[in-house]
Amino acid sequence: MKKRGMLNSEIAKVLDDLGHTDYIVIGDLGLPIPKDVKKIDVALEIGKPAFIDILQLLIEEMAVEKVTLATEIKEQNPQQLAAIENALTDKPEIEFIPHERFKTQTQAAKAVIRTGEATPFSNIILQSGVIF
Secondary structure, three states: OOOOOOOOHHHHHHHHHOOOOOEEEEEOOOOOOOOOOEEEEOOOEOOEOOHHHHHHHHHHHOOEEEEEEEOOHHHHOHHHHHHHHHHOOOOOEEEEEOHHHHHHHHHHOOEEEEOOOOOOOOOEEEEEOOOO
């Protein structure tokens, strides 16, 4: 049994298989998940686990060169945006796009991790970087 690191075997497998520029999505309860994209559902109840908790775990395990957020988060959920910016300690590039375009981009994700988050626009695309 693993003692540390990502203990969720489905998430660990996706992270292990990521190549440069591949991406995964962390989504709130309401984000539509494309039918052909792997869904990893970690939601336990409304609010648990929180989006930011999953994000913090993933960025400890993953080289992230770019993140994509919905433009609407700036107005609709500035507290979550501030938490995201604080969590991104390696300061990857941040791109803002309209939510409708964001949902379209999720179609090419390696996986979507569904959290219990129930606040608007608490969704992020994490693009894999390289470690050298």
